[in-house]
């Protein structure tokens with residue numbers, strides 16, 4: 001008898017734009033990520049309007065999963081994965097986002113890939129939107145998620161996909177990380193507004209350590225775009241339930257600690273968590289906005305109008321489970337002295353002095369995972385699925401083609417241990433997917449050197465390499481963890 005359920009969904013997650021490559025194959029259209037340059041820890045990525053001469057776009061070929069999927073899935077099977085999360089690239093299905101008919105070649109490729117997963121006994125979890133915005137559709141509706149016609153095209157694409165893959169795909173997420181729009185990014189990072197006559201890049205990635213955008217104009221735009229996404233998400237749930245045999249998850253969740261025992265710090269931490277976690281989940285679980293949302297809108301002069309029709313849609317499309325990504329916790333404070341003496345962290349937070357950080361400054365907090373699981377379960381009583389977790393690190397491929405990534409094993413071990421504790425606390429956890437089980441391009445920096453995988457891919461930051469796959473030490477470790485149902489973590 002182990003703490004993890006017999007049908008616990010062990011595995012790993014990726015997104016199409018970070019690994020498929022083949023950007024001009026099979027009738028695919030161009031998405032914003034195909035036009036996103038590489039960056040680094042100090043040099044933000046940018047999204048250009050067309051493919052510029054001499055510029056490297058890492059999503060063009062990436063690790064070329066498109067052509068390697070059969071061999072890669074064989075490796076996933078060898079590790080014993082029960083589930084694999086990936087996204088569908090909207091522009092493989094509708095190259096312009098809203099074409100009259102769906103692209104048969106795109107549907108056929110995903111059908112082959114999902115069938116290969118099924119044959120390997122691996123259950124897909126499919127994200128329907130993971131930042132792969134069709135560029136043609138953006139030119140047609142330049143304000144993106146702020147335009148209802150953009151949203152309608154998205155819902156139509158989702159319906160096509162869910163209908164086509166009935167029987168092959170049981171689990172969907174309408175959006176990756178719904179919560180990102182209110183986390184302090186400038187809204188343009190998540191809503192790539194298109195301006196034909198301007199030099200402004202569609203999306204300029206930001207220095208994450210200083211992502212603290214909070215002007216009322218930014219919040220107003222983000223709230224309105226997010227509202228359309230929440231309505232679209234509810235429509236997708238409703239359609240999925242009508243098709244039948246599908247479960248849909250809402251995706252959000254993070255944890256914020258008060259830096260000191262000052263009541264003001266606890267209040268601020270609570271408010272930040274309300275916005276980063278409960279704002280979206282309350283809607284996806286209960287079909288209406290949480291009570292605190294009204295005050296938040298008022299204080300930031302948000303002018304969102306919610307129609308009776310939207311209210312009805314939100315009520316009719318509530319999710320079946322909650323998914324979340326967890327890499328790190330964060331700390332906040334109102335104390336000016338503490339602010340002066342503490343290093344800033346991502347999203348306007350401060351570094352927690354009690355825990356270590358990765359080389360990219362992401363703080364490592366396995367206990368936070370247990371706390372978050374407990375909090376989410378107490379609030380929503382829905383099954384929880386960890387759909388991203390992992391350590392981005394530089395790996396060394398030795399001459400004998402081994403990779404000794406003990407740091408990654410240590411990170412994952414401690415997080416899985418805390419999930420086991422949360423299960424003992426009574427939390428219903430349905431699965432655990434690490435992030436990037438095969439090395440892929442980093443989303444925030446576009447680097448290849450920031451690796452999360454159990455499988456090493458021979459590719460560097462400029463796109464050079466054989467793309468050969470090699471098993472890291474963590475490959476054998478994760479295989480043992482899954483075979484022992486999470487009990488043998490050594």
Ligand code: BG6
Pocket residue numbers: 015176177325388392435441442443444445446450
């Ligand atoms: C998640 C995203 O928030 O963070 C992924 O959903 C991303 O797409 C992951 O890859 C890790 O970020 P990065 O920049 O290390 O790839």
